[in-house]
Amino acid sequence: MGDRQASRARMRARARRVVMFALALLLVCAGWELYKMVGPEAGGKIFGAQLLPKSENRAMPHVWDMVQRFGRPEQRGSSRTVGQAVAEGAWYTFRLASVGLLLGVLVGMGLAILMARFRVVERGLLPWLIVSQTVPLIALAPLVVSWGGRLHIGGFTWQRWMSVSVIAAFLAFFPIAIGALRGLTSPPAAAVELLASYAAPWSATLFKLRLPAAVPYLMPALRLAANAAVIGTIVAEISTGLKGGIGRLVLEYMREATGDPAKVFTAVVGASVLGLVMAGLVGLLDNYVSRNRRREATI
Amino acid sequence: MSDFAVDVAGVSMVFNNGRPNQVRAIDDVSLTVRSGEFVSLIGPSGCGKSTMLRLIANLIEPTSGSITVNGKPAAQARLDGDYGMAFQQAGLFEWRSVARNVELPLELKSWDRAKRRERALEMLRLVKLDEFADHYPWELSGGMQQRVAIARALSFSPGLLLMDEPFGALDEMTREHMQTELIRICAETGCSVVFVTHSIPEAVYLSDRVIVMSPRPGRIAAIVEVDLGKRSEDTREATDFFNKVTEVREALRGFEHTDRVISVDDR
Numbered sequence: 001m002g003d004r005q006a007s008r009a010r011m012r013a014r015a016r017r018v019v020m021f022a023l024a025l026l027l028v029c030a031g032w033e034l035y036k037m038v039g040p041e042a043g044g045k046i047f048g049a050q051l052l053p054k055s056e057n058r059a060m061p062h063v064w065d066m067v068q069r070f071g072r073p074e075q076r077g078s079s080r081t082v083g084q085a086v087a088e089g090a091w092y093t094f095r096l097a098s099v100g101l102l103l104g105v106l107v108g109m110g111l112a113i114l115m116a117r118f119r120v121v122e123r124g125l126l127p128w129l130i131v132s133q134t135v136p137l138i139a140l141a142p143l144v145v146s147w148g149g150r151l152h153i154g155g156f157t158w159q160r161w162m163s164v165s166v167i168a169a170f171l172a173f174f175p176i177a178i179g180a181l182r183g184l185t186s187p188p189a190a191a192v193e194l195l196a197s198y199a200a201p202w203s204a205t206l207f208k209l210r211l212p213a214a215v216p217y218l219m220p221a222l223r224l225a226a227n228a229a230v231i232g233t234i235v236a237e238i239s240t241g242l243k244g245g246i247g248r249l250v251l252e253y254m255r256e257a258t259g260d261p262a263k264v265f266t267a268v269v270g271a272s273v274l275g276l277v278m279a280g281l282v283g284l285l286d287n288y289v290s291r292n293r294r295r296e297a298t299i
Numbered sequence: 300m301s302d303f304a305v306d307v308a309g310v311s312m313v314f315n316n317g318r319p320n321q322v323r324a325i326d327d328v329s330l331t332v333r334s335g336e337f338v339s340l341i342g343p344s345g346c347g348k349s350t351m352l353r354l355i356a357n358l359i360e361p362t363s364g365s366i367t368v369n370g371k372p373a374a375q376a377r378l379d380g381d382y383g384m385a386f387q388q389a390g391l392f393e394w395r396s397v398a399r400n401v402e403l404p405l406e407l408k409s410w411d412r413a414k415r416r417e418r419a420l421e422m423l424r425l426v427k428l429d430e431f432a433d434h435y436p437w438e439l440s441g442g443m444q445q446r447v448a449i450a451r452a453l454s455f456s457p458g459l460l461l462m463d464e465p466f467g468a469l470d471e472m473t474r475e476h477m478q479t480e481l482i483r484i485c486a487e488t489g490c491s492v493v494f495v496t497h498s499i500p501e502a503v504y505l506s507d508r509v510i511v512m513s514p515r516p517g518r519i520a521a522i523v524e525v526d527l528g529k530r531s532e533d534t535r536e537a538t539d540f541f542n543k544v545t546e547v548r549e550a551l552r553g554f555e556h557t558d559r560v561i562s563v564d565d566r
Contacts, residue, residue: 188390194384194386194390196377197377197383197384198380198403198404198408199377199378200407208407213392213394293394294437
């Protein structure tokens with residue numbers, strides 16, 4: 001009885017979320033078209049500053065033009081449609097971002113566990129982690145590529161896509177490290193003493209207590225990291241000049257922006273969808289991992 | 300082998316020794332708990348009774364003196380799993396089902412899965428919660444959670460139970476019910492218990508002996524022997540019971556009084 005009611009409530013909540021998402025999307029499109037109607041063709045100044053964007057078709061193509069552009073060939077005479085090109089690019093970028101995210105999670109967790117184990121490491125390392133995030137990606141990209149290029153271990157040679165994943169990992173590890181550190185140190189003293197009373201070694205407190213207790217902290221961190229991995233991958237694709245991904249498409253289509261303005265927006269939409277898919281996957285993981293945990297009542 | 304479950308000899312505990320914020324929490328305390336005996340430590344906040352319990356549990360090392368549990372040094376007793384512990388907060392792991400919470404110490408002692416489950420169910424029957432084995436802690440009331448914590452502490456048959464105000468966060472009705480349950484469980488398992496509380500009736504109702512401690516530094520002010528025979532709900536209204544409650548209360552007042560006299564003299 002209660003179960004059926006609960007599952008019906010969950011279904012309703014899910015349906016409502018889908019409807020809300022569609023509404024929000026519609027609202028964005030409507031806002032775009034509305035501005036095109038009322039906004040100045042050549043842009044405009046507010047208090048002398050160029051603030052209002054141009055609403056002419058070259059700067060802001062119609063929503064339906066963009067949608068149509070997906071279905072038409074990429075170049076005149078090419079067999080591939082823009083939609084296919086964007087989907088392939090997004091899939092490629094998704095794989096690079098996933099490798100980056102995985103790497104970021106491993107490094108972030110490793111650092112967090114070290115910091116949770118040894119206070120000295122935390123004090124020494126934490127400031128450097130924060131500094132690491134202030135390094136501009138654009139400056140980092142050529143460095144990683146050139147370091148990677150010098151790497152030859154046995155039959156292994158560094159591939160350019162690896163540099164991109166490493167750069168994505170460089171952005172993704174940070175929220176994981178910070179979130180995991182907070183989570184790993186979250187158990188109350190009484191819980192730690194309980195395990196001490198069983199003469200449990202540190203590894204047991206890690207696996208039986210600290211890691212499970214860190215889950216509620218890790219999930220939001222993972223959402224941030226997934227986002228960072230996607231953005232990092234796209235920016236790194238552009239700045240290392242790697243072909244095949246959505247970042248490259250943005251760059252290529254941008255060159256044609258004057259003649260074919262709708263085209264570049266298809267790549268931008270592709271990148272956004274990629275970000276949403278990544279966030280959705282993390283959401284699914286969150287649902288699975290937290291299935292037996294108490295939830296705050298959601299009304 | 301000694302027949303003492305716990306033997307504390309001349310123990311002192313100084314926190315932050317040698318530093319400006321040095322605190323003498325326990326001063327030269329000696330006490331013994333016989334096998335199968337129920338002993339309560341009572342005293343006002345800050346008298347070092349929780350510290351005493353954590354010393355027996357070897358969660359902290361004494362500054363001086365020696366502590367023997369089951370005839371061996373406290374550190375060895377901890378490694379051997381000679382005692383189980385329960386705190387004021389039940390401290391169940393919310394990501395584990397009730398049964399898996401009870402299994403936790405057995406997991407750490409590498410019992411195999413089937414044996415763990417069997418023992419957990421047996422322990423949950425003992426605390427009358429076997430129906431709730433597959434529920435999660437947040438689905439249980441405070442009193443039920445505390446019973447799970449007791450089942451967890453007893454799961455590996457430790458023979459000695461160390462309890463730090465385990466019923467302190469419960470309402471009066473639940474509390475009396477839990478006291479009755481604890482006495483039954485101790486009778487069934489033959490456990491010795493060291494029980495920290497600040498409730499005088501609770502200490503008298505449960506204990507064979509009540510150790511009254513005085514604060515700053517923690518010392519034993521008095522030891523009250525309680526011989527009320529087999530406990531029942533009638534015990535709570537018996538004249539002997541009230542007499543013992545009064546005796547403990549006066550022991551607690553005794554040092555409060557001298558405390559005041561000393562501070563007046565100091566001035």
